[in-house]
Amino acid sequence: MAHKYVAYVGSYTFYGSSKGITIYDVDTEKNYFTKRKEIPVNNSSYLTVSYDHRYLYSIVDEGVSAFRILPDGDLELINTAGIRGMRGCYITADRENRFLAVSGYHDGKMTILWLRDDGGIGDIASEVFNRGYGSVAERNFRPHVTCTQFTPDNNFICMVDMGIDNVKVYKLDRDDGEVHLADIIHCELNSAPRYLQFSGDGRHMYMVHQLKNYITVYNYIYNEECPEFQFKQLVSTQPKKSQTVNAAVALRFSHDFSHVFCTNAGDNTVACYDRDPENGLLYNKFILPISGDYPKEMDIFPDDRHIVCCNHDSGSLTFFTVDYDKNYIVMNGLPVRVDNPNVCKIVELPDGE
Numbered sequence: 001m002a003h004k005y006v007a008y009v010g011s012y013t014f015y016g017s018s019k020g021i022t023i024y025d026v027d028t029e030k031n032y033f034t035k036r037k038e039i040p041v042n043n044s045s046y047l048t049v050s051y052d053h054r055y056l057y058s059i060v061d062e063g064v065s066a067f068r069i070l071p072d073g074d075l076e077l078i079n080t081a082g083i084r085g086m087r088g089c090y091i092t093a094d095r096e097n098r099f100l101a102v103s104g105y106h107d108g109k110m111t112i113l114w115l116r117d118d119g120g121i122g123d124i125a126s127e128v129f130n131r132g133y134g135s136v137a138e139r140n141f142r143p144h145v146t147c148t149q150f151t152p153d154n155n156f157i158c159m160v161d162m163g164i165d166n167v168k169v170y171k172l173d174r175d176d177g178e179v180h181l182a183d184i185i186h187c188e189l190n191s192a193p194r195y196l197q198f199s200g201d202g203r204h205m206y207m208v209h210q211l212k213n214y215i216t217v218y219n220y221i222y223n224e225e226c227p228e229f230q231f232k233q234l235v236s237t238q239p240k241k242s243q244t245v246n247a248a249v250a251l252r253f254s255h256d257f258s259h260v261f262c263t264n265a266g267d268n269t270v271a272c273y274d275r276d277p278e279n280g281l282l283y284n285k286f287i288l289p290i291s292g293d294y295p296k297e298m299d300i301f302p303d304d305r306h307i308v309c310c311n312h313d314s315g316s317l318t319f320f321t322v323d324y325d326k327n328y329i330v331m332n333g334l335p336v337r338v339d340n341p342n343v344c345k346i347v348e349l350p351d352g353e
Contacts (some may be wrong), residue, residue: 003303004349006073007033009310009317009341010044010058016315016339020044021058023073024336026319026346028306031332033319039075041065047345048091055119056345057100059088064102064113066121073349081121083111090195094150099125099177101148101157108143110159112177125177132164134190147195152202153222156182162192162210169227182226188212194249200257204280205229208251208262213238215251215262215273217280232280237262237271239287250297254304259285259324263295263309270298270309270329272322286327292316292335297343310344311335317344 005026011018020041024033042061049056049069056067056075063082067075083102090103093115100121102111108130114122130143144163150172151158157179159168165187170179187193192211198204198220205218217233237248246266253260253275260273260282270290273282292311300307307329309318316335323330 003028005301006036006347006349007299007308007317008047008049008056008075008345008347009338010047010343011338012043012045012340012342013041014043018339018341020060021047021075022338023075025073026301028301028303031319031321033317033336037074039067039077043087045087045342046090047343048093049345049347050093050097050119051095052097053347055093055097057091057093057121059091059102061087064088064091064100064121066119068119069347071350073347078118078120081113081123083109083113084124084127085109085111089145090147092147092149094154095152096154098174099150099172101150103145103148103159105144105146108145108161108163110145110148110157112157112172112179114177126179128159128170128179130159130161130164130168132161132166134164146193149196149198151220151222151227152198155222155224156227158185158196160193160196160207162194165189165191165193167193167196167207169229171225183229185218185229187216195251197251197253199253199275199280201277206251206253206260206282208237208248210247210249213246213248213264215248215260215282217282219280233282235273235282235284237264237287239267239269242267249295252298252300254300255302256304259304261298261300261307263290263298265294265296268293268295268311270295270307272324272327285324286329288329290320291318291331296341299344299346301346302348306332308344308346310341312341315339315341317341
């Protein structure tokens with residue numbers, strides 16, 4: 001039976017024709033995206049889907065909007081809540097759908113919000129303004145929080161700051177929502193850590209560094225008071241002998257966690273790595289062009305055989321089939337035109353929809 005997918009694309013709305021969130025039906029057999037409808041929201045800079053795939057959350061100018069994902073893939077607004085800060089750039093929910101974390105690039109803030117039983121957004125549980133100085137580099141001299149990620153055990157939250165080159169690890173009190181600093185992971189000066197992700201088994205952490213163009217790999221060892229992050233590998237995201245000024249951007253796992261993908265703005269490529277499930281180490285498979293400009297984000301289909309790149313500057317989505325045996329990707333059809341795309345999330349629909 002053919003799988004049915006929808007794609008949710010978040011876009012800026014302050015210029016261009018996008019209304020906020022665009023819903024596409026995706027056919028991976030005939031290899032095309034079909035625009036279904038647009039959901040009006042103000043400047044959807046990032047989207048996330050809850051772990052149970054029942055809810056979608058979008059950053060908007062007003063704060064955060066929560067949507068119920070209907071059986072046919074349509075979206076139903078639940079509510080919108082403020083974050084007492086500037087518009088965020090990244091959002092994620094914990095594995096139990098109790099908390100939502102918002103990252104603030106512009107004001108260097110992390111905001112933790114309660115989630116209601118109906119998937120809606122509740123009150124602010126805690127908020128942290130990061131402090132400190134980076135280097136004298138033009139954009140890396142003050143806090144820019146670009147990612148907040150819950151640890152696999154749900155007891156800590158990692159706040160990634162590309163402006164001051166570190167990750168602050170906070171212990172999360174799941175009863176009152178308060179956070180307390182437990183540790184700091186210091187990164188190379190001007191490396192600009194952007195995103196981090198944990199492996200499915202919770203044993204390894206991966207972090208992409210935008211300005212130095214590499215991925216770092218750590219062992220993650222849980223401890224009740226302060227977990228350990230043991231550095232073990234650094235791998236480049238750039239093509240060999242690249243002469244282009246690059247920025248490593250998106251970081252994604254395949255759903256079986258056997259592969260890791262990263263996009264590079266500048267060369268406009270996607271890198272794919274084999275991942276050893278035992279030790280977590282990465283081995284380069286290919287780095288190939290994505291036929292668009294500034295692949296700001298990407299997503300991997302649940303079948304792990306297709307990827308989509310969200311090309312912000314060229315205003316397009318490019319859709320590929322991945323051949324892991326022959327180490328290449330094949331583009332499916334022409335680029336899908338969409339103004340100012342920031343992020344794309346793929347969701348598989350239930351059978352029969």
